[in-house]
Amino acid sequence: MSEIRSRLVNGLFKENPTFVLMLGMCPTLAVTTSAMNGLGMGLTTMVVLALSNMIISLLRNIIPDKVRIPAFIVIIASFVTMMELLLEGFLPSLYEALGIYIPLIVVNCIILGRAEAYASKNPVLPSLFDGIGMGLGFSFALTCIGAVRELIGSGKIFGFSVMPSSYVPCAIFVMAPGAFFVLAALTALQNKIKIAGEKKGKDMSKIGSGCSEDCMNCGEEGCGRRKFYDTESA
Amino acid sequence: METVRDLLIILISSSLVSNVVLSQFLGLCPFLGVSKKTETAAGMGAAIIFVITISSLVAAAIYQFMLVPLHIEYLQTIVFILVIAALVQFVEMFLKKFIPSLYQSLGIYLPLITTNCAVLGVALTNVTKQYGILKSVVNGFATAVGFTIAIVILAGLREKMVYNDVPESFKGMPIVLITAGLMAIAFCGFSGLL
Numbered sequence: 001m002s003e004i005r006s007r008l009v010n011g012l013f014k015e016n017p018t019f020v021l022m023l024g025m026c027p028t029l030a031v032t033t034s035a036m037n038g039l040g041m042g043l044t045t046m047v048v049l050a051l052s053n054m055i056i057s058l059l060r061n062i063i064p065d066k067v068r069i070p071a072f073i074v075i076i077a078s079f080v081t082m083m084e085l086l087l088e089g090f091l092p093s094l095y096e097a098l099g100i101y102i103p104l105i106v107v108n109c110i111i112l113g114r115a116e117a118y119a120s121k122n123p124v125l126p127s128l129f130d131g132i133g134m135g136l137g138f139s140f141a142l143t144c145i146g147a148v149r150e151l152i153g154s155g156k157i158f159g160f161s162v163m164p165s166s167y168v169p170c171a172i173f174v175m176a177p178g179a180f181f182v183l184a185a186l187t188a189l190q191n192k193i194k195i196a197g198e199k200k201g202k203d204m205s206k207i208g209s210g211c212s213e214d215c216m217n218c219g220e221e222g223c224g225r226r227k228f229y230d231t232e233s234a
Numbered sequence: 235m236e237t238v239r240d241l242l243i244i245l246i247s248s249s250l251v252s253n254v255v256l257s258q259f260l261g262l263c264p265f266l267g268v269s270k271k272t273e274t275a276a277g278m279g280a281a282i283i284f285v286i287t288i289s290s291l292v293a294a295a296i297y298q299f300m301l302v303p304l305h306i307e308y309l310q311t312i313v314f315i316l317v318i319a320a321l322v323q324f325v326e327m328f329l330k331k332f333i334p335s336l337y338q339s340l341g342i343y344l345p346l347i348t349t350n351c352a353v354l355g356v357a358l359t360n361v362t363k364q365y366g367i368l369k370s371v372v373n374g375f376a377t378a379v380g381f382t383i384a385i386v387i388l389a390g391l392r393e394k395m396v397y398n399d400v401p402e403s404f405k406g407m408p409i410v411l412i413t414a415g416l417m418a419i420a421f422c423g424f425s426g427l428l
Contacts, residue, residue, distance in 0.1 A: 025262045025263065026262045030259040069319070073315055077311050080311055081309070100362065103310075104260075106354065107351045108351075175422070177415040177416070177419045177422070178415075180411045180412065180414045180418055181415045185408070191404070191407075191408060
């Protein structure tokens with residue numbers, strides 16, 4: 001039980017994929033025009049993450065090391081396709097709102113990153129809960145960012161008006177540039193915490209180790225180390 | 235004439251009006267991660283143009299000649315990502331063996347593109363918009379040119395920004411994101427173009 005709890009806490013707080021590691025920035029910026037869209041994207045990703053983690057962990061001793069990336073991609077892409085068809089059938093409004101970003105969950109670096117770093121090396125149950133924890137962390141972060149953008153950009157949260165009627169919405173926050181500004185504020189906050197922590201001598205290397213770092217030397221099993229057919233490993 | 239006009243519209247709208255990074259947020263990782271110097275940014279841009287153009291051609295051909303006749307269009311995501319990932323590595327191996335000079339300048343960027351969302355994004359957009367093979371290739375090329383324009387401009391701005399006095403918390407990524415946001419506002423101006 002403690003293992004399961006530690007995986008959940010790890011995903012939600014210690015290694016929150018968005019707030020701490022800065023992974024999967026493309027969907028984070030693109031779909032957070034409202035809290036609802038952010039939540040929808042987060043939960044869809046969570047389902048894919050949890051199920052693919054589970055299957056990859058089950059097959060971890062069968063998949064040859066050299067072709068592990070294509071194998072992982074096929075597993076992940078299958079679950080994404082299933083989710084896409086389910087959303088199209090049962091939640092058409094969310095399907096419309098998220099559009100092309102649903103199939104693009106395949107290339108979300110959180111999923112392949114967790115498959116490489118955790119699920120391919122650990123037993124089934126912890127892997128499943130690692131996926132759920134990471135997915136919850138991602139959903140939480142996307143909902144927060146979506147809520148902030150929706151509040152400033154249209155004076156609503158989850159579609160309910162919360163600002164007084166005299167409030168003039170700052171529409172740029174629900175448009176593309178607003179996404180960059182909100183993320184800039186978020187990373188500035190991360191930097192502040194990181195600098196303060198380092199002054200106290202704490203290990204802050206996890207903060208911002210994903211997409212905010214140099215792409216070619218990604219700290220998080222990043223794109224640069226991924227080869228379709230691994231010619232280097234034995 | 236009609237087709238030429240269509241192609242020109244695709245060219246302008248994909249490269250400027252709905253810019254792949256600044257309005258669709260695809261390919262953000264290399265946009266933020268490889269934009270410290272203008273030369274590396276241009277190299278990344280060239281690699282992206284190369285890969286996206288080839289992969290949109292291959293993806294469109296596979297869609298039209300394999301998935302549609304077999305009525306398995308719903309497998310597009312799986313097929314596209316596998317084909318693209320394999321293609322990128324094949325291109326890398328091919329360049330290494332046969333055109334070493336080009337490999338020297340593009341090779342280091344190719345592994346970064348394997349799971350780049352812009353490449354898969356273009357292939358999927360081509361299907362959603364029901365482009366034929368020619369239009370798909372033009373759309374892919376235009377999208378990649380838009381990416382190159384954006385990343386080279388950002389790299390130029392970052393080179394200048396090194397000398398600026400930025401508040402400590404905003405050093406590094408935050409100020410780059412604010413710059414990108416301002417660029418996105420500027421690119422909004424193109425929306426009147428079509």
